Amino acid sequence: MANQNVGINYAGKYDMTVNRDAEAGIRFGVIHQNEVMEVWCEESEAEYGVIECSSCGDDLSIDMDECPNCEADLVSEFDFAEPIAFSYIKDGYKCFSNEYGDIFIEKAPYYTYAQFCSPCAPGACHLSNPLDMPNDNNKCYCFGHDWFDNEKAPYPVYDVETGQLV
Numbered sequence: 215m216a217n218q219n220v221g222i223n224y225a226g227k228y229d230m231t232v233n234r235d236a237e238a239g240i241r242f243g244v245i246h247q248n249e250v251m252e253v254w255c256e257e258s259e260a261e262y263g264v265i266e267c268s269s270c271g272d273d274l275s276i277d278m279d280e281c282p283n284c285e286a287d288l289v290s291e292f293d294f295a296e297p298i299a300f301s302y303i304k305d306g307y308k309c310f311s312n313e314y315g316d317i318f319i320e321k322a323p324y325y326t327y328a329q330f331c332s333p334c335a336p337g338a339c340h341l342s343n344p345l346d347m348p349n350d351n352n353k354c355y356c357f358g359h360d361w362f363d364n365e366k367a368p369y370p371v372y373d374v375e376t377g378q379l380v
Contacts, residue, residue, distance in 0.1 A: 217329070217346050235355070243319040244318055244339065252363065258300040322374070324355070325354060325356055326341065327339075328352060339352055344368065
């Protein structure tokens with residue numbers, strides 16, 4: 215049976231910017247990291263957010279050995295630092311993962327058509343629920359075939375520049 219259920223756009227009928235590239239008019243694609251785990255683990259980079267020096271409270275970077283303000287030794291400060299997210303920003307992609315393991319694809323050289331996500335990601339489309347029939351309202355960024363173990367995405371992949379099926 216063909217999947218033609220576009221889902222519910224929880225971003226609202228007139229909202230053009232929620233989980234959507236307003237310039238290109240393409241929605242963010244969402245996929246769980248387990249679908250592309252090997253590439254995501256090898257290529258994404260940890261994001262640590264703001265880390266404070268325990269001695270003076272200044273904001274620090276994870277790669278510092280010494281606090282620039284109070285000169286405290288920071289090697290032990292980062293021993294237990296946990297990333298708050300992961301990101302991948304290269305090769306035409308701009309993606310990040312949240313604490314639930316979902317990857318939001320904000321920019322990509324490819325797109326597909328998929329059902330809208332749940333209210334947790336209003337306006338975005340869930341790549342695990344591809345549509346069989348193109349629907350411009352459900353056009354969303356996606357990963358190319360090379361992100362998947364068998365070199366075949368579980369959805370049709372289109373080139374953003376040409377609109378051609380890849």
